[in-house]
Amino acid sequence: MKKIIRITTVPISLKILLKGQPKFMSSYYEVLGISSGGQELLDVSTDEGIRVLPVEMTRTISPLKDLKSLYILYRILKKEKPFIVHTHTPKAGIIGMLASKLVGVPNRLHTVAGLPLMEATGNKRRLLDFVEKMTYKCATKVYPNSNELYHFILKNNYAKSDKLKVLGNGSSNGINTSFFDPNVVSETDRQKLKSTLNISDEDFVYVFVGRLVGDKGINELVKAFTQISEKNVKLLLVGPLESDLDKLETQVLKTIESNDKIISTGYQKDVRTYLSISDALVFPSYREGFPNVVLQAGAMGLPSIVTNINGCNEIIVKDINGTIISVKNMQMLYDAMMKFYLDKNYFLKLKSNARQMITSRYEQNVIWNAILSEYKNFEKNV
Incomplete structure (x- = not known):
């Protein structure tokens, strides 16, 4: 052999x-x-x-x-x-x-x-x-x-x-679309995690999965999220801080710690339950090859907000299974997040396409x- x-x-x-x-x-x-x-x-x-x-x-x-x-x-x-x-x-x-x-x-x-x-x-x-x-x-x-x-x-x-x-x-x-499938997470497990993280059924949850570093757009994400004044919104950050390579801005780190609408979980071996309790992936990275997390979120039925970079702009088709914004543009990020939250018909259309767009191509x-x-x-x- x-x-x-x-x-x-x-x-x-x-x-x-x-x-x-x-x-x-x-x-x-x-x-x-x-x-x-x-x-x-x-x-x-x-x-x-x-x-x-x-x-x-x-x-x-x-x-x-x-x-x-x-x-x-x-x-x-x-x-x-x-x-x-x-x-x-x-x-x-x-x-x-x-x-x-x-x-x-x-x-x-x-x-x-x-x-x-x-x-x-x-x-x-x-x-x-x-x-x-x-x-x-x-x-x-x-x-x-x-x-x-x-x-x-x-x-x-x-x-x-x-x-x-x-x-x-x-x-x-x-991506293994049998593994990343919303049906594999039980309602009991979803409700248990939501209770642990203090997330209610009325909350609209934006989720980011990955390393919490500058190159992933976390500084812009946190700043954009803090401008959202609606009560029933949460930001779920699933991933480790890597301060040795690309440290976040000091004020952003303080905001993550102090804002009770921002939930930072650290690294998680299995992200499926976290994706299953979320409504939309927000992935404002500066650069990628072909990001697995966008595939995973889509397979779990989540529409995505991504930046116009390698991979992201191929997985996501604008206004079909998500939307695409400019890199490092906090205003566009805020506007996209608000559109997902306020325009229910638009959001539900993207959500209905999310999984099929992954299973058919990847x-x-x-x-x-x-x-x-x-x-x-x-x-x-x-």
Whole structure:
């Protein structure tokens, strides 16, 4: 059985963003997962039934640590002799593709799921541009997980079109619409959570799921929400604070703590019940690849307010299953939130389309089989 190595910078990407995919692929190949160490990497081994190896990688620019990671990964690849190395996330991409190139791995694949460099400027942007080009140069195939990313890569001359391919309608992993289904959450569980969070049946609940950082638009979201004077509205923030990388504004942090209409739950392993007690997803991110949370919310029957960025503007079709606003535009965000709340006919129309728009385009098995087909094609070319 041929060997495939999947590499991410941190294990949460293997555990959550690619959930189920390694197990599916292990029916056809020997699959080895590599990421930074810790309990989550061990969880991947248990959940997916694959072998894993730790290679510490940082998410920040750290030349000495990166060289050490490169050396360790080079030695692993030399020993394992994989048929395919498939990387995800920027740091794993450059280290994984460079090590694979040095070893001579025949099929070096990199999935692009969002580019942090989009928000960078000056010397940092130039450095990240160089790293991105180097990653794609070392890869034999690059998979942007949205059409917008595909065109961004071409526009910035990171790679030629013959090296790029978008699989299906986009997404790195698709979505299991049997798992993310509003019918799987019982009314008892919904009412129990609402009671715990002090949410009434009369409340209109906006929900955000993800890291609570500036790049996700949390500063604008909190400011826009505080302008809503209606009584029966709540904002549910489901996700961890990451103050080390992209800290929120001080006043915004104070507002989250003090405003009794804003409920911050921290990280939640299973977000389905939280989505099931919400009315609409608000996702004002500055940049994305192909955001899973917008797929998840839609599959749970929620219309979405998203920014006009990669992925979001492909999952959401304006005035069909949600609406699209400009990035960093607090006024547009406020207006969209108010329209959802005040215009019931408009809101119910979007809600009625939400789940079908996901199930018809992004079912998980379609994406998995598209990736498997790519792998099989490489076997034919041997």
